Amino acid sequence: MKKYIKLLKTEYVLRQLSTIQLISYFGxxxxxxxxxxLLIELNVxxxxxxxxxxxxFLAGVIQAPLSGSIIDSVKPKKLLxxxxxxxxxxxxxxxxxxxxxxxxxxxxxxxxxxxxxxxxFTTEMSLLPxxxxxxxxxxxxxxxxxxxxxxxxLGMGVSGFVVYWLGVxxxxxxxxLMFIVGxxxxxxxxxxxxxxxxxxxxxxxxxxxxxxIKKFPHAMHLMFVHxxxxxxxxxxxxxLMVDRYYTSIIAASLALGILHASRALGLVLGPILLSRYTxxxxxxxxxxxxxxxxxxxxxxxQNFYLSIVASFIVGLFTTTLWSYTYTLxxxxxxxxxxxxxxxxxxxxxxxxxxxxxxxxGVLAQNGFTLENITFIIGFGFILGGLYFKWVIKTQNIKExx
Numbered sequence: 001m002k003k004y005i006k007l008l009k010t011e012y013v014l015r016q017l018s019t020i021q022l023i024s025y026f027g028x029x030x031x032x033x034x035x036x037x038l039l040i041e042l043n044v045x046x047x048x049x050x051x052x053x054x055x056x057f058l059a060g061v062i063q064a065p066l067s068g069s070i071i072d073s074v075k076p077k078k079l080l081x082x083x084x085x086x087x088x089x090x091x092x093x094x095x096x097x098x099x100x101x102x103x104x105x106x107x108x109x110x111x112x113x114x115x116x117x118x119x120x121f122t123t124e125m126s127l128l129p130x131x132x133x134x135x136x137x138x139x140x141x142x143x144x145x146x147x148x149x150x151x152x153x154l155g156m157g158v159s160g161f162v163v164y165w166l167g168v169x170x171x172x173x174x175x176x177l178m179f180i181v182g183x184x185x186x187x188x189x190x191x192x193x194x195x196x197x198x199x200x201x202x203x204x205x206x207x208x209x210x211x212x213i214k215k216f217p218h219a220m221h222l223m224f225v226h227x228x229x230x231x232x233x234x235x236x237x238x239x240l241m242v243d244r245y246y247t248s249i250i251a252a253s254l255a256l257g258i259l260h261a262s263r264a265l266g267l268v269l270g271p272i273l274l275s276r277y278t279x280x281x282x283x284x285x286x287x288x289x290x291x292x293x294x295x296x297x298x299x300x301x302q303n304f305y306l307s308i309v310a311s312f313i314v315g316l317f318t319t320t321l322w323s324y325t326y327t328l329x330x331x332x333x334x335x336x337x338x339x340x341x342x343x344x345x346x347x348x349x350x351x352x353x354x355x356x357x358x359x360x361g362v363l364a365q366n367g368f369t370l371e372n373i374t375f376i377i378g379f380g381f382i383l384g385g386l387y388f389k390w391v392i393k394t395q396n397i398k399e400x401x
Contacts, residue, residue, distance in 0.1 A: 263312060291385070
């Protein structure tokens with residue numbers, strides 16, 4: 001933990017961005033629990049729950065091809081402020097969702113909200129390697145994940161009670177206020193980053209990126225490795241677990257909040273406990289541990305209290321997988337292509353997450369038990385670990401440190 005505190009003390013821009021990130025992410029999870037609680041209260045079927053979960057990721061997939069080129073040619077502060085503005089408006093409008101006749105309206109708002117959120121995230125992640133490098137970059141990525149996880153833990157836990165006591169509309173309003181605070185803090189922040197002026201048009205920049213990936217295929221392989229972490233998109237699975245197994249003993253909003261918070265606590269502690277073992281050689285075993293943890297969750301799923309414990313264990317390995325595979329990509333690509341490569345990386349990751357979310361609902365609707373679906377996800381991490389071993393063996397991949 002000392003290394004993260006030291007990094008924040010010495011890097012002003014990172015410190016300010018991290019503060020904004022903490023506030024914005026904390027607010028975001030209020031609406032997340034509220035959305036799934038609303039769906040359960042409206043008694044929608046599994047496919048609707050899965051479709052909403054998929055929309056959280058699909059928006060980022062669709063805008064990613066253009067976002068990378070925009071990021072590489074627009075000043076980051078102006079872009080980040082615009083994106084938070086979209087998040088403020090789309091979050092506020094969620095208060096007008098009242099029944100199943102408003103579902104199409106809900107889909108549009110979630111799509112806009114998550115497209116802006118994904119674009120913001122990609123912009124920030126492409127900004128980090130421009131202000132940091134080496135171990136500082138790895139620690140910044142880990143810190144980013146820890147802040148996300150901490151916000152997720154506190155936001156999910158608190159929002160479960162807020163939604164239970166005050167209702168979903170208050171949660172949406174609190175989320176909106178959090179984004180407004182983040183907007184004001186970002187407006188005051190000076191980000192002195194030189195934008196490399198390019199004369200190429202967006203389509204030419206996209207074509208140039210594909211030429212770069214073809215010339216240096218290790219970048220593509222590292223993006224595919226990172227995409228395996230998208231299998232941890234458990235939002236649809238958790239919502240279905242709550243609906244099928246837990247609503248008879250606890251309110252849906254509380255169950256959602258507690259389960260997500262327990263997993264997020266594992267997300268926070270994981271990098272702290274595993275950082276010394278995280279390198280190119282050890283990552284395969286972290287993939288393996290993630291698979292075993294997911295299988296354990298499948299076994300314990302029907303018992304709410306055991307599921308809380310298993311959810312925590314699942315979270316322990318996820319942040320390390322996410323941050324290290326992300327840092328490997330940043331470390332092994334040319335600075336000119338940061339924005340574009342990071343955008344395509346996020347597109348693959350979000351595609352994996354969207355596919356996982358949607359197929360969870362489809363399989364559940366077609367007779368698969370939630371336990372069997374969870375076992376299938378676990379096998380995905382075994383494949384991810386084996387693929388990573390092959391990439392390290394066949395490609396020239398630099399160590400992070």
